[in-house]
Amino acid sequence: MALILNIETSTKTCSVNISKDGILLDYREITSEKYIHSEKLHLLIQETFKSLKIEFQELNAVAVCSGPGSFTGLRIGVASAKGIAFALGIPLISMNSIKIMIECFNPAPANKNAILFPMIDARRQEVYTAGFNSEKKQLTEISCPEINENFITKHGKYEELLFLGEGALKFKNMFKKSPVLIVDEPLNSSRGMSLFTFEKFSKKEFENLSYFNPFYLKDFIPG
The missing domain is CATH 3.30.420.40 (ATPase, nucleotide binding domain)
Structure with a gap:
């Protein structure tokens, strides 16, 4: 147990x-x-x-x-x-x-050619995110990209780009005529x-108590 x-x-x-x-x-x-x-x-x-x-x-x-x-x-x-x-x-x-967010998201999209991006606000137009397929398999590493037209073009092979979580809210009015769908429910x-x-x-996959620290990804900013 x-x-x-x-x-x-x-x-x-x-x-x-x-x-x-x-x-x-x-x-x-x-x-x-x-x-x-x-x-x-x-x-x-x-x-x-x-x-x-x-x-x-x-x-x-x-x-x-x-x-x-x-x-x-x-x-x-x-x-x-x-x-x-x-x-x-x-x-x-x-x-x-990001893994926690994708596990909270349900149901998965019906479109099998969709890519899902759980998003956490990283200030300005940046977010912490990673890409997942419709079966919640991770496709890209966690990163902190700027979300703009170049980001959309980079993932143009997908029919739908789902931006998930409260971090996606700030993009709600940015991509009205694109394959982007915003699902801004808390995840x-x-x-x-x-x-x-x-x-x-x-699997006994434990952290070392002496050396474990948060994964900030970006340099420290208060908040």
């Missing part, structure tokens, strides 16, 4: 869940433009444990979103996860924010972590 605490703090949403053998048992999350992760993260964790009547000592692992995303949010989430793992002597598991949630982190637990 694997009882795992999953933590996602890469955006303005602070989200936690407890899963058992890849099945989500309960979750808590809160979204705020003020990025209140430092105030709410441990409260959400405590509420989730209390609702399930589970003790911290029963955990088999703790998993955390590694990034990219909000520098401050990632630091808080990773520091908390490492602290819990160290205190309990249990493994630390990581999962990147940054720990609910997308349970199955993947259980698979990593089963």
Whole structure:
């Protein structure tokens, strides 16, 4: 049995869940433009444990979103996860924010010649993203491109380009006569972590507590 605490703090949403053998048992999350992760993260964790009547000592692992995303949010989430793992002597598991988003997206598009881009705002016209096919298989590495006509042309072999998540919202009025479809529903949630982190637990794919740090991708910018 694997009882795992999953933590996602890469955006303005602070989200936690407890899963058992890849099945989500309960979750808590809160979204705020003020990025209140430092105030709410441990409260959400405590509420989730209390609702399930589970003790911290029963955990088999703790998993955390590694990034990219909000520098401050990632630091808080990773520091908390490492602290819990160290205190309990249990493994630390990581999962990147873009993978979490694609796991939260459902259903997949009917068009098999579509490419999906989960997006997290990286300021200006840039986003953190990677490309996935309609079966959620990753096609491109995580990067931080500028989204413009050149980006669309680069992926011209696809009939549809789906821009996913709240990071796609700023492009809603930019590509009205193009193959771009905007699906700006929130996708940054720990609910997308349970199955993947259980698979990593089963394979013993753990992080080194001493050396693990957030995956920022860009140079540090406060926020």
